[in-house]
Amino acid sequence: MxxxxxxxxxxxxxxxxxxxxxxxxxxxxxxxxxxxxxxxxxxxxxxxxxxxxxxxxxxxxxxxxxxxxxxxxxxxxxxxxxxxxxxxxxxxxxxxxxxxxxxxxxxxxxxxxxxxxxxxxxxxxxxxxxxxxxxxxxxxxxxxxxxxxxxxxxxxxxxxxxxxxxxxxxxxxxxxxxxxxxxxxxxxxxxxxxxxxxxxxxxxxxxxxxxxxxxxxxxxxxxxxxxxxxxxxDRYSRASRYFIGAAIDLEETYAWGWQELARIEADMRATCERIKPGASIEEVVAFLDQDADENFTDKNLFRDWMQELADSTIADLADKHFDIPEQIRTIDCKIAPTEDGAIYYTGPSEDFTRPGAMWWSVPEGQKLFGKWREKSTVYHEGVPGHHLQVGQTMARTELLNRFQRQMMWCSGHGEGWALYSERLMDELGYYDDDPAGRLGMLDAQSFRAARVIVDIGLHCEFTIPEDNPFGWRPGEEWDGEKMFEFMKAHTRTIEDDMLSFERNRYLGWAGQAPSYKVGERLWMQAREDYKARKGADFSLKQFHTDALNLGSMGLTPFAEALARL
Incomplete structure (x- = not known):
């Protein structure tokens, strides 16, 4: 060896x-x-x-x-x-x-x-x-x-x-x-x-x-x-580097978060026009929540729908847009045995006898389960998101050592890929005939952009910009209550119990929440750099194969390794 x-x-x-x-x-x-x-x-x-x-x-x-x-x-x-x-x-x-x-x-x-x-x-x-x-x-x-x-x-x-x-x-x-x-x-x-x-x-x-x-x-x-x-x-800078795997300019990223959130919400308003012309985002959300075809009231039936979507997505994407190893063409969708509010993924066992699984810890009191709200979650946790990324890494025994396959994880790389995957499914046309599902995806993106703002803003003690695009509390200081207020104003698919859990998560896990959206930003930049280097020979499928075959890592060594391919 x-x-x-x-x-x-x-x-x-x-x-x-x-x-x-x-x-x-x-x-x-x-x-x-x-x-x-x-x-x-x-x-x-x-x-x-x-x-x-x-x-x-x-x-x-x-x-x-x-x-x-x-x-x-x-x-x-x-x-x-x-x-x-x-x-x-x-x-x-x-x-x-x-x-x-x-x-x-x-x-x-x-x-x-x-x-x-x-x-x-x-x-x-x-x-x-x-x-x-x-x-x-x-x-x-x-x-x-x-x-x-x-x-x-x-x-x-x-x-x-x-x-x-x-x-x-x-x-x-x-x-x-x-x-x-x-x-x-x-x-x-x-x-x-x-x-x-x-x-x-x-x-x-x-x-x-x-x-x-x-x-x-x-x-x-x-x-x-x-x-x-x-x-x-000081502590935030260390946490940010650990979770993202790259040193970022915190002031620039804070400002970018406001701009990105405004961009996404403009797209949401345009998407709402396809669903209910003339209605506001909030009115369209209320309309969709009353649509029996878009919702379940039984969490187990909702889990079954998630399983069916995850399975069909794997079958549809395999060999066409991604090289999906046979060992990971199975995923389990599970209701977690707790009510903490978390949604998370666990990878397969080393020998693949235990499949990868997406878990949903349903908050107490949640009674409505919207397909349009969670379609992008299935892509995020399943394929092409975490399940493909983690599973492909584990299957590449000829390319990656055991540490890389089993113990390497960087949130910016992994969660950035999962957000990139949500966005990619839009690029590939999987929302073309589903504006409601696309609205759910955009609202999830809005949520992640808002997290960049509140996490950096509160923990680094930045003030709310005087010229912020929403005219919201200009010049004020962040606190936990303002964080909840801002997040509630910029997500329409998360109930208050879950939002309270999310707020507490950001307050207690500094630097982790922005790693999703910042990670996606760096993944998109890596793809553009790769595309520029390859020119006429660029293949999106090959980019995904090359990038994922490197395994999980911090985003700075990832960009450097990808640049050498």
Whole structure:
């Protein structure tokens, strides 16, 4: 094996040893009964692994272009990850979507549920939740002693999530009880015997650990947490580079966000003319929400529609617009076993026996499910979005080492590609006969552009421009309430409960939300640069193949690698 691939593969082996949860996510057997070490020592061990790997890669010379790309891409990710750890930023990632406690809860979604071994693994991992949450409590206490605590809003919201997982929303909402009831042997429920007892006891321990962790957040951590949501320019710059994989001009990007939002909303008004001439955007949205052909009132029927659309899109795009490996021509659409409001994708297992999946955590109270609202979401999470990108990366064993296939992720690259995919489907004509679906896509684009504005504006403490194109609160300062008000004014397809979750997400996960739209911007620029270099030989399908075959990486090394093709 070549040196850089050897270093990368050794990192994966070492990371799996440190993180059984990563092993489960990757589909690597033998670790499903364990949880990660969430103590300060556990985090330090990962940082030490990153330092050793960086040093080894810096000393190794690539033998060809493929290894050069791998070296540059891996170094960029590890250096930024280590920078965040050493600055204490990684510990501050306690928010409504991304934290170690969420990682523990979500890993159970990816575990096999049928068979004696599966049942034993779930019981053992549930029993390990108590120690994992004690370790995480120790870590958060140590960071608080050093003056590093997430904003109070996030601390309290995560505590509420813990309550929700424990069934605070009423009968049928206890995640732990629902988990053990889903475990079967040969498809039959486990109704008696030692495994039934072990599962019940372990679920009770996990529930108690979750309750204790929520109490720690409320009673001990929240009183030490800052009221201020903004993280400041220095921390934001680090976060932005980490999530985008490129250093951007924050002032220029903030100004661009306002311009891009105005451009998209002008397109929305033109699209509304095709649906209901003379009506405003809000009137057209109300019209579509009353259209029985455009909506479901049953989330399971809506899931079935999403599955059918995802399947038909794969069949239609394969071999025509994209090279889609056979292993990833299957995707599962699932309703998540929680009500947190998130929509997310999980990749296939390493051997592809577990397909990739798009998950929708339907917020409590949501009763209307619009096809026109979510068509672009299926493209975003499925094909040509995350499922194609992640799956193709995993299938390219001849081009990418195991680190690149399994552990490399940059939000700007991945989410930028997913937004590019939504836009591409419009370019390819998939909305030509569906102006309602196109309006939904544009509203999603409007939402992502607005996120650029509010995220940079609030966390970097920029003022609202005096000459902003909407004449909205010129010269005022951002806060959480204005953020919600602005987002509500510029999205028509998200209900208030979901929008509140989104607002809290931006407040607590600084720099991540703009990576979608900024990533799309950089993907579009990369395509134009590639097209200019290829001239008459430009092929859109070949661009997609060449770009995705590089694997996931930060957008600066991506642009540099693509320029060498």
């Amino acid at each position: 070549r040196k850089i691939d050897q270093i990368a593969d050794q990192y994966v082996e070492d990371a799996i040893a440190l993180s059984p949860m990563n092993a489960t996510a990757m589909g690597v057997p033998g670790h499903d009964h364990e949880l990660d070490d969430l103590s300060p020592a556990g985090f330090a061990a990962f940082a030490d692994l990153e330092r050793r790997t960086i040093a080894a890669l810096e000393a190794a010379e690539p033998v060809d272009e493929r290894e050069r790309v791998a070296k540059e891409a891996i170094l960029e990710r590890l250096r930024l990850s280590l920078e965040r750890y050493e600055a204490g930023d990684a510990y501050l990632e306690l928010n409504v979507l991304s934290s170690s406690v969420h990682n523990v809860r979500q890993i159970f979604d990816l575990m096999p549920k049928d068979g004696k071994v599966a049942a034993e693994n779930i019981a053992a991992r549930l029993a390990a939740v108590t120690e994992a949450f004690k370790q995480y409590t120790e870590t958060l206490r140590a960071e608080a002693a050093a003056g590093r605590v997430a904003a109070k809003r996030q601390v309290l919201e995560v505590a509420t999530h813990c309550d929700n997982w424990n069934g605070s929303k009423g009968p049928g909402t206890d995640f732990w009880a629902n988990l053990i009831s889903s475990v079967t042997i040969d498809g039959e429920p486990i109704t008696s015997g030692p495994l039934k007892i072990a599962l019940g006891n372990s679920a009770a321990w996990a529930r108690a650990a979750t309750h204790n962790f929520a109490r720690f957040l409320r009673e001990e951590l929240a009183p030490q947490a800052p009221e201020k949501d903004a993280v400041g320019r």
